[in-house]
Ligand code: ATP
């Protein structure tokens with residue numbers, strides 16, 4: 589069975605084609621780089637509307653298949669920006685109806701975890717999913733992917749990007765901050781973990797205040813990373829202890845950061861757990877993860893009725909039954 593997946597929850601448009609053995613047949617994507625400021629939902633939607641029709645034939649051509657060979661159309665149903673999701677859902681419906689193929693909408697966050705497992709061979713990990721729009725610690729328990737910890741306000745990627753924009757480092761801020769942090773030293777910034785959740789907005793404000801005071805940008809970048817990543821690692825560590833799992837997986841666009849990888853890896857090793865990270869092209873938003881999760885969902889639940897394919901803007905990771913994982917422990 590061959591699935592074509594369409595992704596577009598935020599600023600990246602992605603189309604992926606996979607078969608039910610997990611072979612990636614085609615993959616095409618286009619990132620939106622806003623001229624200034626953050627991501628405007630309407631601009632993201634226009635970007636998807638412009639690129640989805642171009643990326644579909646590109647992925648199909650790369651896969652070396654014809655449209656007839658596609659057995660399933662998958663799309664990211666949420667969570668994400670409303671106008672962006674609407675374009676994705678409408679495109680998927682149009683494609684499914686015109687090709688007369690079944691359709692399925694899937695949860696974007698679970699897509700990250702499942703493609704990570706497929707790519708790395710991890711079986712039942714505690715996952716740290718960190719991106720521009722999401723920051724969650726996810727692990728399978730009692731039939732669903734549960735959120736063991738999450739951000740109380742903004743996502744870590746958003747925190748880094750916002751700092752980058754306000755201080756003139758450009759967008760996205762994450763990679764530039766990582767580079768500058770290499771020559772910085774530590775200054776005190778607020779570390780906020782409440783229960784099992786983390787918060788980045790106070791940290792961002794404090795970092796911006798340091799910038800206004802004239803503190804060296806390298807020192808702020810270094811301390812911003814150390815503080816934010818330590819918060820993420822602490823919550824992942826507590827989820828690992830609680831669930832008694834023996835695998836840790838990092839996914840999402842912020843996985844590009846080598847310091848975060850190093851810190852998470854160290855924590856995993858200290859607990860006798862294995863550390864995994866998918867190839868970078870599968871870490872950020874992509875159509876392949878949507879196509880793959882579509883296949884997993886379809887195998888269990890069959891296709892969706894077209895009337896159930898509306899978007900779910902605040903689609904929670906723990907709303908989806910996951911019957912394909914049988915064991916509580918790996
Ligand atoms: P989602 O829809 O899952 O929220 P997204 O639209 O934010 O995803 P991703 O590609 O998953 O897209 O992640 C982009 C984020 O990753 C940006 O916030 C960017 O700053 C961050 N990022 C990229 N490279 C690095 C890096 N080297 N260090 C830290 N952050 C990084």
Ligand code: FE2
Pocket residue numbers: 696700719722840872873
């Ligand atoms: Fe994502």
